[in-house]
Amino acid sequence: MPAESDLEVDIGQLAGALFVSVGLVRRRLRQQQVAGDLSFPETAALARLDRDGPATSAELARQEQISPQSMGATLGALQDRGLIARSADPDDGRRVVLTMTEGGRTALQNRRRARVEQLAQGLVGFTAEELAALQTAAPLIERLAQQL
Template identity: 40%
Template structure:
């Protein structure tokens, strides 16, 4: 990856910066996926379990919106998680016609195991960085998180 002038003016400089960020993020995402043990949980199912573990119970439509998939796709995905006893469906106390999806203890263990494995690889990889580089990487991660929410 080249290191262009981060302060470059104009559309071309911004486009080059965007390209470098995209490539770096994509390469890291692929590497983190490669650190997963092969298993029955697809990345989509794991993403939903992770969201339930982080954010708490949600409706299927809220999960679909958060993961940017159709409600029908999310309904199938959630049903797989329920069938595997990784999630459960309860009636929404605020709207008895709606259902709330929550992670089970088995689902939580699976998410934490998977997350821990990938974070262990990343922590090991970061030992080759200086303190300043690690601080910059954490700052960049926070900025990437803000970009993802925009």
């Protein structure tokens, strides 16, 4: 059984390694375009609507930490493509609520499926032990993301 001192981890060093490795994975995934691909802001807006449900443009801008003008341009492009729909807020007719359409849901699912396939191709050649280690780490990385 390892001594307790053998189990100590330099949190700063681990955080640095995770920052670099997760960032590299994200950059590599973004480098390859997917047919009909959504931009990063479009994906973020659709994912937020998918996860949290209908929202106003101002709410989305605040949640994604971008200017209302930038969010407006993003939402305009999504609406032009039929990926979101605008409707009056049933509680306050002056407000406009945005919802994801079936086309938006399909586009988001296609993007996710393409990125998962990209990751699967990257895993080819890993040993069974390495794959098991990544399988163990995946829920921990998700939990870390939720705590940020």
